[in-house]
Amino acid sequence: AQSVTQPDIHITVSEGASLELRCNYSYGATPYLFWYVQSPGQGLQLLLKYFSGDTLVQGIKGFEAEFKRSQSSFNLRKPSVHWSDAAEYFCAVGLHIKAAGNKLTFGGGTRVLVKP
């Protein structure tokens, strides 16, 4: 069964500093990979996704992620963090079984706090 690990439960970063959130996955085939963000009291919003092709993926709000097959990782990065980036971030693996549906398996999340 697929699994997703986000090793960092909390990260505190200063406004303007760079941010990197780690994600490791376990899955037998080429995974469908997603990063979602959840602001307090809100639903989840997709930041970016990777299926194939260029391993560096650009997303919304200035985020990017890099797929590294050899490390089973899909880390999220942002060069300069804004106070509005304070939120919880979830990495997810999509499993699609032909004719049998689709589901996302989420990591435990990383809560990001931004210091002024």
Next chain:
Amino acid sequence: DSGVTQTPKHLITATGQRVTLRCSPRSGDLSVYWYQQSLDQGLQFLIQYYNGEERAKGNILERFSAQQFPDLHSELNLSSLELGDSALYFCASSISGRGTDTQYFGPGTRLTVL
């Protein structure tokens, strides 16, 4: 705003009761998913429907059931509620139900069981 609507926003009920959560997908989306977010279990997939038919099942308890109606809205029914069922329940929708789809999430229904 994702375009996915969920009602009610909050629900407070007692143990042993039954509740129904409602979800309207984005216009044009045929697939609906239900997820549960709790402090101890994190975000867990419950069930997926595509155009009215069940497509995938996750860690959904037997006390829980769902359906998708001809107008594509979905309901999640939770019965014989226990304290541990207190959680945030998300509905998501996608256009085709394939693994490459983006799933768009609603704002969630927060269920508190007392």
